[in-house]
Amino acid sequence: MTDVQEAPLLEVKDLRVKISTKAGTFYPVNGHNFTLNKGETLGIVGESGSGKSMTATSLVRLLPKHAAEVESGSIELEGRDLLKLSEAEMRKVRGSEIAMILQDPQTSLNPSFTVGNQISEALSLHAPGPKKTMRERAINALRKVKVAAPEHRVDCYPGELSGGMRQRVVGAIAISCEPKIIIADEPTTSLDVTVQAQYLRLLKELQDDTGMGIIFITHDFGIVANLCHKIVVMYYGRIVESGTVERIFAKPAHPYTEALIGAVPKLRGHEGRLRTIKGQPPAPMETLTGCPFAPRCDKADSRCFNELPPTFDADGDGEHLASCWRVIDQ
Amino acid sequence: MTNTPILQVENLSKHFDVQTGIFKRETKTVKAATDLNFNICERETLALVGESGCGKTTTTQLLLKLQNPTSGRILYDGEDINTLKGDALKAYRSRVQAVFQDPWSSINPRVRIGDFVSEPLIVNEKVGSNEVDRRVNEALDAVGLRPQDARKFPHEFSGGQRQRIAIASAIISRPRLIILDEPVSGLDVSIRSQIINLFKDLQAEYGLSYILVAHDLATTRYLADRVAVMYLGKIVEQGPTDDVFDAPSHPYTEALLSAALSADPTEKRDEIPMTGEVPSPLNPPSGCAFHPRCHRFIGDICSTQAPALRSHGTGCSVSCHLYNQ
Numbered sequence: 290m291t292d293v294q295e296a297p298l299l300e301v302k303d304l305r306v307k308i309s310t311k312a313g314t315f316y317p318v319n320g321h322n323f324t325l326n327k328g329e330t331l332g333i334v335g336e337s338g339s340g341k342s343m344t345a346t347s348l349v350r351l352l353p354k355h356a357a358e359v360e361s362g363s364i365e366l367e368g369r370d371l372l373k374l375s376e377a378e379m380r381k382v383r384g385s386e387i388a389m390i391l392q393d394p395q396t397s398l399n400p401s402f403t404v405g406n407q408i409s410e411a412l413s414l415h416a417p418g419p420k421k422t423m424r425e426r427a428i429n430a431l432r433k434v435k436v437a438a439p440e441h442r443v444d445c446y447p448g449e450l451s452g453g454m455r456q457r458v459v460g461a462i463a464i465s466c467e468p469k470i471i472i473a474d475e476p477t478t479s480l481d482v483t484v485q486a487q488y489l490r491l492l493k494e495l496q497d498d499t500g501m502g503i504i505f506i507t508h509d510f511g512i513v514a515n516l517c518h519k520i521v522v523m524y525y526g527r528i529v530e531s532g533t534v535e536r537i538f539a540k541p542a543h544p545y546t547e548a549l550i551g552a553v554p555k556l557r558g559h560e561g562r563l564r565t566i567k568g569q570p571p572a573p574m575e576t577l578t579g580c581p582f583a584p585r586c587d588k589a590d591s592r593c594f595n596e597l598p599p600t601f602d603a604d605g606d607g608e609h610l611a612s613c614w615r616v617i618d619q
Numbered sequence: 620m621t622n623t624p625i626l627q628v629e630n631l632s633k634h635f636d637v638q639t640g641i642f643k644r645e646t647k648t649v650k651a652a653t654d655l656n657f658n659i660c661e662r663e664t665l666a667l668v669g670e671s672g673c674g675k676t677t678t679t680q681l682l683l684k685l686q687n688p689t690s691g692r693i694l695y696d697g698e699d700i701n702t703l704k705g706d707a708l709k710a711y712r713s714r715v716q717a718v719f720q721d722p723w724s725s726i727n728p729r730v731r732i733g734d735f736v737s738e739p740l741i742v743n744e745k746v747g748s749n750e751v752d753r754r755v756n757e758a759l760d761a762v763g764l765r766p767q768d769a770r771k772f773p774h775e776f777s778g779g780q781r782q783r784i785a786i787a788s789a790i791i792s793r794p795r796l797i798i799l800d801e802p803v804s805g806l807d808v809s810i811r812s813q814i815i816n817l818f819k820d821l822q823a824e825y826g827l828s829y830i831l832v833a834h835d836l837a838t839t840r841y842l843a844d845r846v847a848v849m850y851l852g853k854i855v856e857q858g859p860t861d862d863v864f865d866a867p868s869h870p871y872t873e874a875l876l877s878a879a880l881s882a883d884p885t886e887k888r889d890e891i892p893m894t895g896e897v898p899s900p901l902n903p904p905s906g907c908a909f910h911p912r913c914h915r916f917i918g919d920i921c922s923t924q925a926p927a928l929r930s931h932g933t934g935c936s937v938s939c940h941l942y943n944q
Contacts, residue, residue, distance in 0.1 A: 336807040336808060336809060337807055437895070451896055452671075453896055454896070481670040481671055481834065481897075482670075482834060482836065482875065482878045482879050482880075483670055483874065483875060483878045483893050483896075484670075484896060485878070485880075486877075486878035486879075486880070486890060486893075487878075487892075487893075489880075490890070490892075508807065508808055509880070509882075510808070510882035511837075511879070511880030511881060511882050512880060513882075514880065514881065514882050514883055514884040514886075515880045515881075515884070515887075534884050535884060538883065538884050538885075548809065549808055549809060550882070552808055552809055552811065552812035553808060553812070553837065553882040554815075554837040554838055554840065554841035554882075555837060555881060555882065555883055555886070556836060556837045556840060556864075556876075556879055556880075556881035556882075556883075556886065557864075557881065557883075557886055558840060558861065558864070559837075559840070559841050562816055562819070563812035563815055563816055563841070564812060565809070565812045565813045565816060566809035566812075566813075569777050569779070569810075570807070570809075
């Protein structure tokens with residue numbers, strides 16, 4: 290973690306994303322506030338439909354057109370508000386300043402172009418150079434993600450590579466322009482544990498070398514516990530708890546976080562039954578007054594059902610925030 | 620726990636011939652499962668773990684009799700399942716059931732839940748319609764669904780409920796053994812723990828045995844009594860789950876466990892870096908198949924001689940030259 294108190298790399302303030310459909314409007318990102326510093330890893334955790342991926346795509350302005358739009362807030366990358374940039378300026382930010390690694394390497398690579406071709410495509414958009422050197426630069430990018438025999442692999446088609454290797458190629462494309470931030474959306478869900486460990490180690494090494502910030506979108510508490518410095522827990526489009534990994538795992542302030550952590554068995558052995566959360570996450574258009582988690586919460590009282598809790602400072606030092614009435618009741 | 624095995628697997632192998640090379644003239648053999656030996660006792664959960672391509676799925680398909688073995692036997696109550704015919708085979712099929720990973724693709728979207736759940740009963744057993752309805756209600760109740768859900772279609776349910784439906788269909792024929800192939804990996808965290816607890820409850824209530832295939836090692840540890848670690852079609856280590864997880868003997872088990880991330884920031888393990896990926900089963904390495912990636916490589920013996928699976932410690936067995944001296 291960096292000790293240097295400089296301006297954060299990325300600062301998201303009060304971000305709201307609106308989805309309008311015939312059935313009604315809905316906010317998959319509802320009042321987000323978080324920061325990411327240089328060399329830091331932030332985990333955005335939540336279940337499917339909680340709005341994690343919408344948060345990620347809104348940062349790089351890749352939200353589904355016509356359906357979703359940023360309604361308010363700001364996304365500042367080193368003091369520059371990305372929401373105020375033109376489409377052409379934003380295109381330069383994407384890839385060269387903020388890069389994305391998507392979940393499925395199978396679908397994010399084009400099967401009919403060679404790996405080298407696809408890496409040079411990204412390079413030529415952001416750092417154009419003579420064609421002759423492109424191949425060399427693609428090989429270098431592959432070498433950085435530790436692909437064995439990069440001179441040979443650069444001419445391979447994605448179908449000739451294993452899943453772990455393909456995910457490395459996607460990583461090579463993402464880091465080829467030396468971005469300041471990498472957003473990784475469930476990058477290892479389709480990989481074996483051993484390959485996952487290699488890949489995560491690689492990302493960490495790249496981060497140590499370049500000081501890039503990483504945003505991990507995941508539902509895997511193993512990744513969060515081992516790789517992230519800070520966590521943001523999302524439920525129904527809202528951040529319900531945020532803070533450092535150590536504090537949140539040691540003393541979760543929101544019942545949802547607490548239950549999620551208790552629901553995952555520990556590798557060293559788990560005593561007794563696993564924690565469960567009753568019911569299902571709410572459907573997107575459901576109208577809820579009060580805390581969205583209240584219907585599934587063991588500790589909810591009448592206030593929880595009627596009043597939406599604001600964000601409280603759980604430990605009194607601004608490092609651990611939670612939106613739950615219990616924080617001030619204790 | 621009683622010690623009578625309900626299923627005994629003896630020297631089970633499955634090899635596939637694959638045509639490769641120019642004009643597919645060359646025939647190579649993929650040894651998907653080689654010389655497997657294990658037992659499953661009543662009320663016991665055996666987990667098969669390993670990377671993709673290690674033969675876990677082939678093994679479960681052999682047990683479900685969806686594939687026929689190249690050699691070796693699977694004994695159910697002492698009888699070879701490959702000799703079963705007619706009613707005896709139907710009886711086997713209703714006693715050994717399966718739950719698969721993806722509840723969205725394992726349920727026919729056009730069939731009402733009641734019909735889907737009752738299908739194993741109608742195919743394999745001769746029962747009247749009143750009895751069918753009663754058993755459907757009983758199965759739905761056991762997995763935490765309501766009787767009126769039988770009239771609904773699959774799209775009316777969430778992922779977790781669909782997995783419950785798949786489980787109801789697996790338990791309706793009162794099986795003794797259920798094969799769970801990645802049963803919770805498609806589910807959200809909060810739903811996952813509900814289903815894991817349900818498996819435990821059903822096991823206690825009906826005396827079920829499970830064979831679990833899962834890539835999540837923490838879930839494996841939580842559910843399984845014994846674990847068999849597979850690498851390129853062979854079992855490299857087998858033993859009680861706690862022993863294998865706390866003190867792995869085979870270098871592969873060691874490396875595999877060290878790669879797993881625990882959902883607890885205070886539990887940090889020293890990762891044993893394993894180089895490369897699983898070799899192609901078309902060209903398995905000579906000697907011990909794990910030797911090119913092994914961090915405990917002891918010499919030529921590893922690359923020339925395949926180690927045999929020998930018992931090691933109490934109830935464990937391991938195939939590694941380290942333990943053969």
